[in-house]
Every structure is written in structure tokens, then in C-alpha cells.
Amino acid sequence: MAQVLNVIQRNQASLLTAWMKSMQLGIRRRDLISEAELQSQTEEVLATICSVPAESPLDNLNAAAWQSLREILASLSVSRASQGFTPSETALFILSLKSPVFALVRQQSGNDADQLYASITEIDSFIDKLALLTTDSFIHGRDQVISRQQEEMLELSTPVVTLWDGIVALPLIGTLDSARTQIVMESLLQAIVQTNSRFAIIDITGVPTVDTLVAQHLLKTITAARLMGAECILSGIRPQIAQTIVHLGINLQDVITKAKLSDAFKLALERSGRTVTRIEKTIRPNQ
Amino acid sequence: MRKPTWIVKTEKLPIKDPNDVVIARQRVRVWALDLKLSLVDQTKIVTAASELARNTLEHGGGGEMEISEVTDGIRRGVRLAFSDHGPGIPDIKLALSDGYTSKQGMGLGLGGSKRLMNDFTIETEVGKGTLITATRWK
Numbered sequence: 001m002a003q004v005l006n007v008i009q010r011n012q013a014s015l016l017t018a019w020m021k022s023m024q025l026g027i028r029r030r031d032l033i034s035e036a037e038l039q040s041q042t043e044e045v046l047a048t049i050c051s052v053p054a055e056s057p058l059d060n061l062n063a064a065a066w067q068s069l070r071e072i073l074a075s076l077s078v079s080r081a082s083q084g085f086t087p088s089e090t091a092l093f094i095l096s097l098k099s100p101v102f103a104l105v106r107q108q109s110g111n112d113a114d115q116l117y118a119s120i121t122e123i124d125s126f127i128d129k130l131a132l133l134t135t136d137s138f139i140h141g142r143d144q145v146i147s148r149q150q151e152e153m154l155e156l157s158t159p160v161v162t163l164w165d166g167i168v169a170l171p172l173i174g175t176l177d178s179a180r181t182q183i184v185m186e187s188l189l190q191a192i193v194q195t196n197s198r199f200a201i202i203d204i205t206g207v208p209t210v211d212t213l214v215a216q217h218l219l220k221t222i223t224a225a226r227l228m229g230a231e232c233i234l235s236g237i238r239p240q241i242a243q244t245i246v247h248l249g250i251n252l253q254d255v256i257t258k259a260k261l262s263d264a265f266k267l268a269l270e271r272s273g274r275t276v277t278r279i280e281k282t283i284r285p286n287q
Numbered sequence: 288m289r290k291p292t293w294i295v296k297t298e299k300l301p302i303k304d305p306n307d308v309v310i311a312r313q314r315v316r317v318w319a320l321d322l323k324l325s326l327v328d329q330t331k332i333v334t335a336a337s338e339l340a341r342n343t344l345e346h347g348g349g350g351e352m353e354i355s356e357v358t359d360g361i362r363r364g365v366r367l368a369f370s371d372h373g374p375g376i377p378d379i380k381l382a383l384s385d386g387y388t389s390k391q392g393m394g395l396g397l398g399g400s401k402r403l404m405n406d407f408t409i410e411t412e413v414g415k416g417t418l419i420t421a422t423r424w425k
Contacts, residue, residue, distance in 0.1 A: 175309055209312060209330070211337040212393045240330035247331065248338075248399030249385050 004119045005058065007108050008101065009050045016046050018100030023093065032083050041076060045094075048072050058126040061133065073130060074137040087138045091131040098127050158184045160191035167199045167268045168192060169261065171236075173206030181217035185224060192230045199268040200225050203261045205236030215250045222255055231271070232256070235264035292422075295363070297355040302343045302369070311340040311352050318354050318365050324425055332365055332423045335403040338396035339369045339419055345390060347371025347417055357422060364405070364424035372416040379409050 008015060019042055048069045056065035073094070080090045101123050109116040158180070163169050168191050170184065192200055202221065207214065222232040235258040237245075245252065258264040269276060298318075300311055315336040319329040336352070343350045350371030357366045376382045383401065388394035401407040404421040411417040 175312075177305060177309075208316075209333050209337055211334050211341075212395045212399060213337075213341060216393050240327045243327055244330050244334045244403065247402040248334065249395045249402070250393065250399075 004101075004105060004123050005049075005052070005056065006054045007104060009054060011104055012046060012050045015100055015104060016043060018103065019046065019097050022096045022099050032085060045069070045072060045076070058122050061126075061129050069130075070133065073134050074140075077134040077137040078141045080134075081138050081141050087135050090134045090138055094127060094131040094134055098124065101127070158187050160187050162191075162195055162197075163201070163265055164269065164272075164274075166195070166197045166272055167201070167265070168195055168197045169201040169203060169265070171203045171206065171261075175209070176207060176214045176217055178213075178217070181221065185217075185221045188221060189224060189228060192225060192228055197230055198272060199233065200230045201233045201235055201261065201264045201268060203236040203264070204234065204241070205238070205261070207236075207241075210241050210245060212248060212250060215245070215248075215252070219252075219255070231268075233258060233264040233267060235259070235261045292357045292359045292366075294366075295356040295358055297353055300352045300354070301349075302340050302352055302371075303349045305344070308337060308340045308344060312337050315354060315365070315367065318356065319423075322356060322363060322365060322425060324365070324423070328423060328425070331403040332367070335400040335421060335423075336367055338400045339367065339421065342396055342419075343369045343371045343373075343417075346376075347373030349373075350416075362424045364422050366406075366420065366422040367404075368421075369419045370416065375413040375415055375417055376409065376411040377413050379411065 020039065023038070023042075052065045052069070057063055060066075061070065077090050080093075081087075102120055105119045105123065106116060109119060158170070158172075160168050160170050168188070170188050170191075172184065174180075176184070188200060188202075191197070202218065204210065204218070210218075218234065222234070225232045233256045234252070237257055237259055256264075256267070258267065266276065298314065300314060301307055302311060312333050316329060316333050319332050324332065340352055343352070347369075348371060350369060350373070353368040353370075355366045355368070357364055381387055382389075383398045384394075385398050386394045400421060403423075405424050406420070406422040408420045409417065410420075
């Protein structure tokens, strides 16, 4: 059955020309990729197909012989993705190899219909698999970008800021799920140690929904901070959130809560023995 | 006595993983905004949706949520229906009581959602699944 591969290998040069030609029909994106680059990519893929031993199985792409082809196709689809090709355009690049190979096989088989049918079926499913492989790699590349961005956002969204000597604040924005709470808690506790803080203000103005899970996460964070000797103040509780918390029956009585961050800051200053006062403007003699 | 209600329009969402809970919350907020519910009512219905969707996921092993706009001829409202094919609830009264939890949570979600919504019904059969319907009227 490896005859097909043999035929391809013997006609590498003419196949390359035919493949390039079949790509001209419609699926070329001259705005995204230059003729020379496409030519060299096509050559590389075809050369890799031709470099494997002629008896390699066409029905099993996971065989060791196809390792280098798989790698080339994977890197090709990743680069296509970044160039702005769609997954179907990338798959079409491989699929357009079909018709030249079919033509070649037909030439070779002559009038033997059975053999022609067998060869075409085999090469058809082989090329389909290659095309699916490019789509898989394409999606895999996208997934990696998405998960990297997610991680970046997790990092971004939990800054701990120092408001004063010994007072840190954590403005929370967005949904608090378990993964984020873990990071929030860690960075807050870290900051408490590093800055030697006695007060930590958690501001939830930017948290759209406070349900029982979010409340539980907050209470755990507050308890952990308390264990480290820091007092936590919860601020930014908006009227609608306050009503919802009451209806849910969440008990926040052991937690100091304030409506605004400024109130919480003022309280923290007071408790650490400081006050904020307005200074009367005095007119200096030289002014 | 319950007045008859009519469904104006409806939307179904799967609840299969924690991300679906986030999407469920966002969709419910959009529907509540469409109906021009007050900010407090919006927050209440979104919070209840969050609780019930998480229950569907964690206790029911996943299921789906149906958001509908309903009317009884005079008032309009948002109805949320959560269905799963999980283990069901053996003792509804116990499940609704505050502080009782079969898992790690606070044990306030189900009872709290009931207080956040206007109409609240639980249909459940042990081993078959659970259907929770909750409506908030404007």
C-alpha cells in the first residue's frame, strides 16, 4: 500500500509545481503571505513527506516516521495564526495537495479502477488527517494565548497598595472565584508581612456580586489576616450589596465594615493614633 | 392561589463548569436590565442566580438554566429555572434551613435565594434530579 508514497516521492518536483498551481485557484492570500515564502513552505512540507521511508504507514500519523512532518505542520499553523490566516485557510493549504496527488495517482494506475480507488481512498484520508492536524495546532496555539492572558489578568487584578505606614489596601475588581481568592489572599498576607502593617483595608467597590461563596472567601481572607495580627476593614459596600447580604443571611458582624474607602482609611488612621486635620491657611508676610 | 403566568421569551444556558456560572450571572444581569429592574432588584436576582447556578453545578453535577421573561397580565418579571439530573434533595426543609450544608459552603445559598426572590419552588426526586424555579416580579 505504501506504493502511493512511493509515487509521490518519485514525482516530488512535478507535484510541487502542481500543488503551487492548485493553490493559485482562490485560496491564495497575497496580502498575508509572499509568493516566495509560500513556495518555500510548500517545498519544506513536500520535502518532509518525501524524506520518510517509503514503507511508512499512511493511516497512522502517530508513527515515529511522521514526527518531523507533525512538527513542521504544527509550527506552520502557529505562524499562520499569527499572520492572520483563518483556520480553514490553513487547512485548505494542505487540502489543496489532494487534487495534484489524485491526478498523479490516476496517471500511474492506468485503467485499473480497483487500484485507483484504493490509492485515492488512502491518500484522501491521509491528507484529511494532515489538515485536521493543522486545525488542532491552530486551536492549541489560540488556547495557549488565552490561558496566558488569563494568568496575566489574575496577576494584574490583585495589586496591594500601601496607603500609609502600616496601612495596606486591596481594591478588588471583578468576579472573585476560588482561584483568584487564593492569589488575593496570598498577596495580601505577603504585603502585610513585608510592610509590617497592622491594618488591611479590603475594598469591594468593584465586585459586582457578593454571593455566599464570595462572602466565604472574604471571611477566610479576613480571618487569615487577623491570625497574622492585622486588623481587616471591609469597605466599598454599596446599598444594593448591603441589602443582598442581609437577605442572604450572611453574618458580617465580626467584621468592621465601612461604606467608603475613605471612611475605612480614616478609621485605620484613628486606630493607629493619627488624625487628619485641616490646617488654617496663614498668610506669610512675604506673600 | 397562584395566578396564571405567560412566558414572553426565554433563553437556555448550560451549567457545566465554573465559567458557566459567570456567564449565567452576566446573562441574568442583561435580562434584568432589559426589564428595567431597579439596581437593588438587579443585584438580588443576579446574586440568587449565582447561588442557584453554583448549587446546580456542585450538588446537581451540572445542568442548565432557563431565563424567561414572564407576565401575569399586570406585572412583568424574570423567571429562572435551574434543572439537573443529580442526586436530588432528600429533605427540602433541612436544605432550606440556614447554616445547613452538605458540602463546604456557608449553608445560606438556597434559603438566601428564596428570600432574594418573590416566588420560589423546588421540585425534586431523590436519584432523579432537581428543578428549582424562582421568579422576581418588577
